[in-house]
Amino acid sequence: MERETILEVSDLDITFELRGKRLHAIRGISLELYKGEILAIVGESGSGKSVFTKSFMGLLDKNGSVSGGKAVYYGSDDKTAVELTGIKKEKDWLKLRGHEIAMIMQDPMTSLNPLKTIGAQIMEAVLLHQKGSRAEAKKRTLQYLTDVGIQDPEKRFHQYPHEFSGGMRQRVVIAIAIACNPQILICDEPTTALDVTIQAQILELIKVLRLKYKLSVILITHDLGVVANTADRVAVMYAGDIVEIGTSEDIFYDARHPYTWALLSSLPQVGIKGEDLFSIAGTPPNLYAEIKGDAFAPRNPQALKIDFVKSPPYFSISPTHKAKTWLLDERAPKTDPPQVLKIIREGGLF
Structure with missing residues (x-):
């Protein structure tokens, strides 16, 4: 069944001017976000995840710019397609930012004003992006607090950020984001600073709010x-x-790119004792320099000679799954994934 596309990115390039040099942060990405789905973007720190998504909201630093390609948003109120990469004026971004596309940052304390009550900050978003009186805005604010799992919302409405725990502050930031009534919600590592139990609660909350x-x-x-x-x-x-995209089942049980294998192998494995944790050898490439061939080749123990010469195209594994690796070329020698991934495929991890 064909799904409705709400965001389409084509050959997007983003560069930064730093100390007289040009850093190529995003290199020709093409991607679709479907309406109603949760799309995860994973990778090491510095891989460009946040830069990529900030370009959808006009939040790139002043020395950054879109140097090629485009991103088109199809969820606007008047149902017209909006080319996000063509927006130049801040007033035009303000029409989209928050109301159409909202973002949750990884550190809630940098997002919340310590001098304003929680209720006032959520109400501000409601009044800015929704119609109605202050009384109606307060009623909606109390409902949002309830929806994100904050008990006794009437009391919490009048409290300040420092009176909340880290997990509760993250819930407040989520409440502010959904109060903007967006079509797309970008969650930039929303659980990084939280312990495992609270992390699971926040992820479950995002799933529930996605549907509601x-x-x-x-x-x-x-x-x-x-x-x-x-x-x-x-x-x-x-x-x-x-370098690879597919359903969760595709990635976790049938990963094909060596970098995806390395990320999966880096996870602590259930059922393996007395062995060192796996780590990815080497360091990411210098994005100031031109990358020839497959960027992961210098760190890839399965690299072929062509990996150092020519960049691989996408190879289709199934209608939902594709990867950029020469190992999928019909002329390439057969290469099995690392032994440790067999545990995942046998159901020992998830």
Whole structure:
């Protein structure tokens, strides 16, 4: 069944001017976000995940710019397609930012004003993006607090951010985001600073709110374990490019790119004792320099000679699954994934 696309990215390039040099942060990414889905973008720190999504909201730093490609948003109120990469004026971004596309940052304390009550901050979003009186805005604010799992909302309405725990502050930030009544919700590592129990609660909350408010969600993380039971699809990002994309089942049980194998192998494995944790050898490439061939080749023990010469195209594994690796070429020698991934495929991890 064909799904409705709400965001379409084509050959997107983003560069930054730093100390007289040009850093190529995003290298020709093409991607679709479907209406109502949770799409996870995973990869090491510095792979370009946050830069990629900030470009959808006009939040790139002043020295950053879209140098090629485009991103088109199809969920606007008047149903017209909006080319996000063509927006130049801040007043035009303000019409979209929050109301159409909202973002949850990873550190809630940098998002909340310590001098304003929680209620006032959520009400501000309601009054800005929704119609109605202050009394109606307060009623909706109390409902949002309830929806994100905050008990005794009348009392909490009048409290300040420092009176909340880290997990509760993250719930408040989520409440502010959904109060903007967006179509797309971008969650930029929303569980990084939380312990495992609270992390699971926040992820479950995002799943519930996605259904209640008919959201399309982009979940950014460096931890594949976080998205195992949350995302509908997973895009694996490396050095400013998406090297593999597929459903959660495709990625966790039939991964084909060596970098995806490495990320999965880095997860602590159930049933293995007395062995060192796996780590990915080497370091990510220098994005100031031109990358020849496959960016992951210098760190890839299964690399072929062509990996150092020519960049691989996408090879289709199934209608939902594709990867950029020469190992999928029909002329390439057969290569099995690392032994440790057999535990995942046998159901020992998820």
